[in-house]
Amino acid sequence: MKELDNDRRVWIFNQMARIREFEERVKGTFEEHPGVIRGHTHLADGAEASIVGSLATLEPTDQLMTTYRCHGYPIVLGTDAGAMMAEIYGKKTGLCGGYGGSMHLTDVERGFLGTSGIVAQGIPQATGAAYAAQIRKQDQVVLCFFGDGASKQGAFSESLNLASLWKLPIVYVMENNNYNVVTRSDQEDANAAAGEPLAVKAKAFSMPGVTVDGGDPEAVYATVGEAVDRARGGDGPTLVESKVYRLSAHGNIIVPPGIPLHFPEHEAIEVFGNAAEYEAAKKGDPVPRYRAKLVQDGVLSAEQADEIMQSAKDEMQAAVDFGIESELPAPEDATKFVYA
Amino acid sequence: MAEIPYIAAIEMAIHGEMERDDSVLYFGQNIATTENDKFLQAFGPDRVRVTPISETAEIGMAVGAALAGYRPVVELYMAEFMLVAMDQVVNEAPRFRYMTGGQVKVPLVLKAGYGFTAGWAGQHTGSLAALFMGWPGLKCVIPSTAADAKGLMATAIRDDNPVVFLHHYMLTLEHGDVPDGEHLVPFGKAEIRRAGKDVTIVATGWMVNRSLAAAEKLKAEGIDAEVIDPRSIAPLDLDTILKSVAKTRHVVLVDQAPRHASVSAVIAGDIVEHGFSSLKKPIVQVTGADTTIPYSEPLEAFVIPNEERIVAAVRKLLK
Numbered sequence: 001m002k003e004l005d006n007d008r009r010v011w012i013f014n015q016m017a018r019i020r021e022f023e024e025r026v027k028g029t030f031e032e033h034p035g036v037i038r039g040h041t042h043l044a045d046g047a048e049a050s051i052v053g054s055l056a057t058l059e060p061t062d063q064l065m066t067t068y069r070c071h072g073y074p075i076v077l078g079t080d081a082g083a084m085m086a087e088i089y090g091k092k093t094g095l096c097g098g099y100g101g102s103m104h105l106t107d108v109e110r111g112f113l114g115t116s117g118i119v120a121q122g123i124p125q126a127t128g129a130a131y132a133a134q135i136r137k138q139d140q141v142v143l144c145f146f147g148d149g150a151s152k153q154g155a156f157s158e159s160l161n162l163a164s165l166w167k168l169p170i171v172y173v174m175e176n177n178n179y180n181v182v183t184r185s186d187q188e189d190a191n192a193a194a195g196e197p198l199a200v201k202a203k204a205f206s207m208p209g210v211t212v213d214g215g216d217p218e219a220v221y222a223t224v225g226e227a228v229d230r231a232r233g234g235d236g237p238t239l240v241e242s243k244v245y246r247l248s249a250h251g252n253i254i255v256p257p258g259i260p261l262h263f264p265e266h267e268a269i270e271v272f273g274n275a276a277e278y279e280a281a282k283k284g285d286p287v288p289r290y291r292a293k294l295v296q297d298g299v300l301s302a303e304q305a306d307e308i309m310q311s312a313k314d315e316m317q318a319a320v321d322f323g324i325e326s327e328l329p330a331p332e333d334a335t336k337f338v339y340a
Numbered sequence: 341m342a343e344i345p346y347i348a349a350i351e352m353a354i355h356g357e358m359e360r361d362d363s364v365l366y367f368g369q370n371i372a373t374t375e376n377d378k379f380l381q382a383f384g385p386d387r388v389r390v391t392p393i394s395e396t397a398e399i400g401m402a403v404g405a406a407l408a409g410y411r412p413v414v415e416l417y418m419a420e421f422m423l424v425a426m427d428q429v430v431n432e433a434p435r436f437r438y439m440t441g442g443q444v445k446v447p448l449v450l451k452a453g454y455g456f457t458a459g460w461a462g463q464h465t466g467s468l469a470a471l472f473m474g475w476p477g478l479k480c481v482i483p484s485t486a487a488d489a490k491g492l493m494a495t496a497i498r499d500d501n502p503v504v505f506l507h508h509y510m511l512t513l514e515h516g517d518v519p520d521g522e523h524l525v526p527f528g529k530a531e532i533r534r535a536g537k538d539v540t541i542v543a544t545g546w547m548v549n550r551s552l553a554a555a556e557k558l559k560a561e562g563i564d565a566e567v568i569d570p571r572s573i574a575p576l577d578l579d580t581i582l583k584s585v586a587k588t589r590h591v592v593l594v595d596q597a598p599r600h601a602s603v604s605a606v607i608a609g610d611i612v613e614h615g616f617s618s619l620k621k622p623i624v625q626v627t628g629a630d631t632t633i634p635y636s637e638p639l640e641a642f643v644i645p646n647e648e649r650i651v652a653a654v655r656k657l658l659k
Contacts, residue, residue: 063408097441106440113407114436114444121427124400131401132408135365135386158397165392337438338476340445340500 001057001225004218006299012056012217013290013300014308016048019072020287021312022081023248025320026071026088026102030252030262033324036089037261040254041102044072046247047175049286052076053220054143054173054242057228063111063133064143065126068103069175070115073145077110081315082322091326098329099337120146120153123172127159130170130237141231142170143224148198148241149180152189160205160239167236171227174198174239175214177246182267202239214242215286245281341519347512349486350451350505353493354413356522358383364497365405367391368398368415368451395425402448403433403502411447411497419454419468419506433502434477445500449493455546455596456509457633457644465633467597469544472504473574473606479527480504481572484548486516488571491525499527508545528575532584536566539654540584542607543594544570547645551594554650563658573603581607582615589620592653594645599627624653 004012023043029036044051051072055064066073074084079095087094088102095105106114113129116122126144133140150156151174163170176198178185185192191200202209208230212223220242227238249270252261264270268278294300300308344352358364358379366372367389372380379388391398395416402412416422422429429450436446455467472480479501483489489507496503533548534555543551548569555565566584570576585591591611593604608623629643 065404095441096439096443099441100439104439106443108407108440108443113404114440116432118427118431121396121400121432124397124428125404125407125432127397128401128404128406128412129408130404132405132410136409154394155396155400158392158394159400161392162394162397162401166389337442339479340437340447 001222001229004221008056009218009294009299012052013294013305014312015052015076016217016287016290017308017312018081018315019044019048019051019075021316022071022075022084022319025085025316027248027263029320030260034260036324037102038090039101040251041088042069042251043248044069046177046281046286047072047214047244049217049290050173050175050214050220050242050244053217054145054224056217056221057225058141058143061111061138062141062143063113063129064145065113065122065129066115066145067119067122067147067150068115068117069147070103070105074105074107074110074112077107077112079105079107079110079112081319085319085323086326089323089326090328091323092329093322093326097333120150120155122146123150123155123159127163127168127170130163130168131166133169134166139232140169141228143173144170145173145175147180148174148176148178148185148189150174151198151201157204160202160207160237163237164205164207167234169231169234170237171224171231172237172239173224174241175244176241177244179246179250179267181250182271184272197241199239199241207237207239209239209241211241211243214244215284215289217286217290245284247281247285341517343515344486344518345513345515346483346486346489346507349490349516349518350493350507352518353490354497355379355382357494357497358387361411363410365410365412366415367412369393369417371415395421396428399425399428399450400432402450403428403436403446406446406448407436407444413449413451413497416450416452418456418464419452420463420466422450422452429504430472430475430478434475438477446502447500449496449503449505451505451507453509453512454506457640458510459635459637459640461635462632467545467595467628469506469573470597470601470603470606473603478502478504478574479572480506480574481527482506482508482544483571484508484511484545484569486514486518487523488525488531490518491523492571494522495524495527498524506545510546525571527572528577529572530568530570530577530580532566532580533569534565534567536564536588538564538588539590539592539658540566540568540581540588541592541594541650541654542568542570542581542604544573544603545596547594547596550645550647551650553647554654557647557651558654561655563654565654576607576610578610578614581611582618585611585615586618589618590657591619591623592650592657593623593625594650595625595627596644597628598630599625602627621657624657626650626653
């Protein structure tokens with residue numbers, strides 16, 4: 001694992017700012033351009049440090065697969081934010097031509113092999129990509145991202161067992177945001193209910209399980225980086241539990257057409273009436289937290305940090321403009337891409 | 341040309357394709373458990389692996405390996421075992437290409453036996469083929485002869501899409517002439533197993549044999565039946581069926597599955613929509629009974645279409 005130099009630390013902050021701003025503009029689209037975003041959209045705000053810290057460990061030929069909460073990863077990989085926004089707006093210029101939408105932002109050229117909209121089903125797929133990497137013998141590693149809820153699915157257990165048995169070059173990054181849609185982890189997870197970290201699940205598969213503060217990108221980088229080194233060295237998989245706090249609700253409201261979509265309050269407030277929990281999480285918001293750290297360490301001046309934020313705002317404004325101005329696909333194109 | 345069993349023809353195709361293309365992988369339950377395994381000996385442990393009994397992981401990993409550039413063949417043994425992993429089969433593998441706007445392809449083969457009506461009772465005997473129709477992006481083939489078993493498997497492995505390859509357990513040891521070397525059977529091209537002019541019988545898998553036997557019996561009565569084996573049900577060669585219907589103007593559809601879960605129900609709908617004017621009389625379907633397959637032999641025999649029921653259906657239709 002490479003030492004994080006100051007340039008890399010600034011890069012990390014920049015990517016976090018870009019993810020945050022992208023998600024703010026997705027959320028804002030519901031008010032600014034009602035009706036443009038359809039269906040169900042899930043945001044990564046709050047998980048920026050975890051996403052960027054994880055992806056900062058990768059080499060260009062490495063690969064990843066994720067869940068439907070997928071906006072953050074391609075931004076870090078260098079995917080064009082305009083094409084991503086256009087995809088979420090269902091436009092012809094979208095990353096997937098409007099065929100996938102918010103839940104399926106895929107960029108194969110950059111190693112992002114895809115997502116599943118079904119909880120945990122991407123885990124065996126990423127494991128299969130790791131099997132491919134193992135036998136291709138080009139020192140590739142696969143990162144597999146999923147939520148805490150997925151760890152109660154058979155797909156999780158089956159995959160971790162096989163990956164450990166075959167010593168596959170994969171790192172399982174569980175973004176534990178403590179909520180399964182609107183259900184708290186201690187209501188559905190035996191480890192959580194017993195007061196144990198979810199990383200203990202790794203024990204059942206004879207692989208290392210570690211818990212990390214997902215709000216600290218450098219801690220995530222160190223932890224995931226060690227796991228990536230281990231995977232690349234042929235020693236097999238690791239389960240990393242990255243504790244994050246999702247700053248938005250699970251997704252926008254689920255209603256039939258005709259009722260404008262919007263994001264409700266976070267479940268802590270909306271469902272459990274626990275505003276204190278949410279306010280505490282806001283105080284620990286990883287984006288201002290890392291900014292403050294870099295300024296305090298003398299890596300960035302406040303002005304430079306402001307410039308990074310402004311640049312992210314400008315970029316994402318351009319992404320929104322591109323998405324709004326882009327054309328919708330031709331209806332008859334719906335029959336393309338069914339078969340290869 | 342060699343006379344070999346149906347199951348050996350399938351293995352021959354997998355072996356041949358693995359020789360031809362290094363990206364073909366073969367993994368699944370209870371294969372290659374010793375170093376004497378012929379696939380393991382020929383292709384090594386990178387490409388041939390035994391898996392735990394974890395269908396979701398096996399099929400999901402096949403999807404991931406396919407996305408990453410390989411061509412996995414998954415040994416699933418029994419079609420029912422796919423039921424525990426259906427999301428991967430129908431809601432993941434066939435959708436990736438489409439949802440990514442054509443960025444990826446998912447070439448994989450899910451090899452599974454079905455219809456083991458030899459006392460395997462309720463949960464290992466289903467004829468599940470129709471379950472794999474109607475998932476755009478997914479293909480499904482059902483060989484009824486040893487030659488087709490080889491040719492359809494080879495084509496399935498070369499296809500750039502996910503393919504469910506269903507082999508009928510009752511045909512496992514049926515011998516047939518199988519071409520040596522490369523033998524490819526195209527998808528979407530039905531085979532006329534027996535040409536005839538009076539009635540069109542469409543059947544898949546084991547039911548093809550029973551339909552051919554029925555046709556021979558009917559011949560003695562002066563009835564000339566045409567027997568069509570679609571071979572691939574997704575895509576389905578409706579043209580060959582409709583041409584036959586235009587000629588015979590009578591249709592009997594034979595399927596081992598229960599009526600509303602049968603391939604024949606889908607074919608019947610297509611014939612009515614596209615060939616109604618050819619029909620002199622309503623289509624007759626001879627399907628499995630609407631029961632779970634029972635264990636005891638007389639009970640089991642009662643619920644599965646046989647030669648006599650096919651003959652009786654044709655007689656009644658042409659009366």
